[in-house]
Amino acid sequence: MVPCRISNNIRNLRFNQNEMTQQQLADLVGVTRQTIVAIEKGKYSPSLELAFRIARVFRLQVEEVFTYEEVRN
Amino acid sequence: MVPCRISNNIRNLRFNQNEMTQQQLADLVGVTRQTIVAIEKGKYSPSLELAFRIARVFRLQVEEVFTYEEVRN
């Protein structure tokens, strides 16, 4: 796959929208806290399923939480 | 993770929008044809990255290509 970057604003959403901890978000979407940490920190990007679940928690579209951009030089 | 279903209308989009083969779509998004087959047939759902790439080909939002719904009984 062509190199790209998927960033997200989960951290901001957690604070601004519902004042929610990583653990609470993890529970709401059904994964472990470490998974949330890894995604927030950009270690890897989630599965589509998890992306949907996270977006739903904040009542947003996937695109409003995750930003896809191709990497060009 | 709570059971859910992710469906998609890639097949329709291929036919209606650009008259595109599985192989062409695969090349455009940088995966093998088998991956497209598996996703169209619902064998598994793509990574978020691939979902973005497919949506981009059709100039659509992720939500316009993939539909997430929780399974309730």
Add this chain to the structure above:
DNA sequence: ATATTGTGTAAAGAATACTTTACATCAAAA
């Protein structure tokens, strides 16, 4: 002072996405 809460990191293993190779079927073209 020490317990608790929220966050970060790391490493081994399980689960899922994706590749590679190969072969089968059907429809349409030569």
Add this chain to the structure above:
DNA sequence: TTTTGATGTAAAGTATTCTTTACACAATAT
């Protein structure tokens, strides 16, 4: 009728996502 192109399936291997366990640190509360 033979060939070609589009699609479907399957199995073994690689890569990535996610879990589990464990520990560390800083800020706040007791």
